[in-house]
Amino acid sequence: MYFDLGRPPAYSTAKGAMFSGDSIELLAKLPDNSISLVMTSPPFALLRKKEYGNQDQHEYVDWLTEFAKLVFKKLKPDGSFVLDLGGAYQKGAPTRSLYNFRVLIKFCDEVGFYLAEEFYWHNPSKLPSPIEWVNKRKIRAKDSVNTVWWFSKTEWPKSDVTQVLTEYSDRMKKLLKAPDEFYSPAKRPSGHDISTSFGKDNGEAIPSNLLQIPNSESNGAYLSGCKTLGIKGHPARFPAKLPEFFIKMLTDPGDLVVDIFGGSNTTGSVAEALDRRWLSFDLDINYVAASVLRFMGSNHESDIKQVYEDILNKKTINLDSLNFSEKTLTKKTRKTKILSDAASVL
Helix, strand or coil: CCCCCCCCCCEECCCEEEEECCHHHHHHHCCCCCEEEEEECCCCCCCCCCCCCCCCHHHHHHHHHHHHHHHHHHEEEEEEEEEEECCCECCCCCCECCHHHHHHHHHHHHHCCEEEEEEEEECCCCCCCCHHHHHHCCCCCCCCEEEEEEEECCCCCCCCHHHHCECCCHHHHHHHHCHHHCCCCEECCCCCEECHHHHCCCCCECCCCEEECCCCCCCCHHHHHHHHHCCCCCCCCCCCHHHHHHHHHHCCCCCEEEECCCCCCHHHHHHHHCCCEEEEEECCHHHHHHHHHHHCCCCCHHHHHHHHHHHHCCCEEECCCECCCHHHCCHHHCCEEEECCCCCCC
């Protein structure tokens, strides 16, 4: 399926494309009811301005709602919108902002979304912050959990939790080996009826809505490529396992996944690896150009620089048809050429 977004992509593969431009304008070009999942992490409503851009807290909810209204139209009836939002403090005081909860209420009450489920992403590797309240005055705990809202257009969105099962805990493994030593079948005071099937080994466990994923990548293709180019990586990347969880649970191979605040294009690269079609948008051409590094593997330094510079110069790169040195090619980049007048693709 091909969509005309009114401009060529910065780069593309057989499965998807990354665009530099305003997400509102690009989303508007997509057909209604065409997207299975929008997975994104927008700039947060932080007190200090960040280099990747963020709105003041009092403006933030209305600003983000404009995107949500368009996302609602473009999602399939059984589609989902997953939004990762970090917390923030009020200006000058050790009290929390409610902006992420106001986003939740507004999206449901005014846009028409349902809250399918709330998730919480715990990043155990996050550094202590904010400095004033945690490091200096020591009156608050480290802020290491993001809210992740899973919105849906209907009460029954597409979902299959069996695609994201997790390893049993050590205690559960012991229970499965000798269930009689750990519990006896009975109805508990809570109302749960614990039967003999509780001790059945199903191979893996149902995940919880607390996602413990460290954000500590230090030597992947993206950061290695940034080092090669002498540029800074995007300062607000989420780890690949976060979009991977939701892409696996909420979509099937061939479905369309979109990230409206693409940044370093983690979502697109994960969707590519999971055989989903994808689109990613970001306003900053520098971040867009650097995000191609996720798809280039360990190619020669000269090849990496050439592709990066071509994107900055607004040439469209088809990654499935480039010609790099055979010694350094990955399967994804076995054949490549530069397309300066390509139509938008998917």
